[in-house]
Amino acid sequence: MTTVAQETGSAIRPFHVEIPDEALADMRRRIAATVWPERETDPSQGVPLATMQELARYWATDYDWRRCEATLNALPQFVTEIDGLEIHFIHVRSRHEDALPLLVNHGWPGSIIEQLKIIDPLVDPTAHGGTAADAFHVVIPSMPGYGFSGKPTSPGWGPERMARAWADLMPRLGYPRYVAQGGDWGAFVVDFMGVQQPPGLLAIHTNYAGSVPPDVYRALLAGEPPQPGFSAEERRAYEQLATTLNRVAYAQYMASRPQTLYGIADSPVGLAAWLLDHDDAGGQPAAAVAAALNRTSSDTGELTRDEVLDNITLYWLTHTGVSASRLYWEYKGGFWDAKGVSIPVAVSVFPGEAYQAPRSWAERAYPQLIHFNEVDRGGHFAAWEEPQLFAEELRDGFRSLRPSPVPQPRS
Numbered sequence: 287m288t289t290v291a292q293e294t295g296s297a298i299r300p301f302h303v304e305i306p307d308e309a310l311a312d313m314r315r316r317i318a319a320t321v322w323p324e325r326e327t328d329p330s331q332g333v334p335l336a337t338m339q340e341l342a343r344y345w346a347t348d349y350d351w352r353r354c355e356a357t358l359n360a361l362p363q364f365v366t367e368i369d370g371l372e373i374h375f376i377h378v379r380s381r382h383e384d385a386l387p388l389l390v391n392h393g394w395p396g397s398i399i400e401q402l403k404i405i406d407p408l409v410d411p412t413a414h415g416g417t418a419a420d421a422f423h424v425v426i427p428s429m430p431g432y433g434f435s436g437k438p439t440s441p442g443w444g445p446e447r448m449a450r451a452w453a454d455l456m457p458r459l460g461y462p463r464y465v466a467q468g469g470d471w472g473a474f475v476v477d478f479m480g481v482q483q484p485p486g487l488l489a490i491h492t493n494y495a496g497s498v499p500p501d502v503y504r505a506l507l508a509g510e511p512p513q514p515g516f517s518a519e520e521r522r523a524y525e526q527l528a529t530t531l532n533r534v535a536y537a538q539y540m541a542s543r544p545q546t547l548y549g550i551a552d553s554p555v556g557l558a559a560w561l562l563d564h565d566d567a568g569g570q571p572a573a574a575v576a577a578a579l580n581r582t583s584s585d586t587g588e589l590t591r592d593e594v595l596d597n598i599t600l601y602w603l604t605h606t607g608v609s610a611s612r613l614y615w616e617y618k619g620g621f622w623d624a625k626g627v628s629i630p631v632a633v634s635v636f637p638g639e640a641y642q643a644p645r646s647w648a649e650r651a652y653p654q655l656i657h658f659n660e661v662d663r664g665g666h667f668a669a670w671e672e673p674q675l676f677a678e679e680l681r682d683g684f685r686s687l688r689p690s691p692v693p694q695p696r697s
Contacts, residue, residue, distance in 0.1 A: 374434035375427035382421035387461035393470020407677035431609035443614035453484030480627035489630035497651040519644035526641035540614035552605035626649035632657035632683030638665025
């Protein structure tokens with residue numbers, strides 16, 4: 287499947303994706319051999335049969351994995367061993383001298399595919415409406431059990447341990463000072479990085495804030511109504527979260543019985559349906575993905591059908607449907623509650639997110655809040671959906687951490 291230099295230990299080794307033709311032929315054969323159920327009797331019952339059959343037709347006949355493979359191989363990719371596990375990552379250095387090192391962490395059902403479109407705006411901002419002072423060196427690891435990273439063979443690889451692994455990775459790459467960003471599960475990881483405060487971590491950015499106050503979180507889990515003293519923004523967020531709690535059957539199943547998901551290891555279409563369904567009644571976060579299935583191209587960076595299939599195909603070819611699901615089983619903590627982060631934090635709130643964190647909650651959860659912005663478009667998969675806007679949020683969010691420009695003498 288892959289070729290890498292034969293070295294061991296903590297060495298950084300080049301990585302090259304090379305999927306055998308036989309694996310792609312087997313995938314197409316399995317798609318064509320799908321045994322379909324009958325049509326749903328109500329739209330609320332899951333991903334519609336017509337949607338899956340049309341996606342399968344295209345996937346088996348017209349979709350080109352080699353295009354995605356070439357995109358990945360055009361980027362500097364590496365592997366290294368951390369805490370006994372092989373970790374794969376993309377590492378793109380900016381040509382700008384004072385670029386800020388940035389680690390970006392994906393989530394589920396995502397992968398490094400989610401972040402590909404933000405790399406160039408971050409490392410080469412002068413080509414995308416920014417200045418040299420906005421530049422980043424970008425590191426995008428595949429989480430354990432995901433993509434080309436190793437699969438844990440024993441329990442213990444939850445977001446807390448991933449946070450420690452990334453704190454090991456960044457100095458290993460020569461970055462004694464850096465920032466970190468995450469959404470979805472990646473937001474949990476960077477929150478825990480903020481809690482652990484490893485040497486060199488200057489700040490984090492999240493687009494899925496863990497901001498709910500403890501008393502509010504307890505009331506939410508108990509199913510209580512919104513508190514009388516809530517502001518309009520706090521009430522909106524509370525109601526959004528209450529709705530989300532009623533639509534997480536997929537997460538509850540992975541949190542309790544991930545090994546039982548044999549079907550997503552055996553059937554490409556079964557895997558695709560599982561990754562597409564967020565049980566959200568046509569809303570976010572899956573709405574952007576559903577819309578993308580009807581979009582064959584985009585001049586503005588919007589999510590397309592091929593990009594969705596790139597992500598699904600990566601899961602299939604790396605056999606990570608079940609191993610990725612185990613992250614839900616590993617984590618035993620709260621989801622949207624404040625974790626106790628005391629380092630500087632930047633928060634971006636996208637309107638299509640599962641919940642829109644109020645500034646009042648963000649200020650309590652992150653006492654060193656250095657940036658808070660409610661943007662006007664984008665959703666749960668923000669880097670995938672709105673790459674330029676997402677890159678601008680990272681520039682703005684971390685700008686205060688950069689050295690102040692040296693005043694130039696007047697002529």
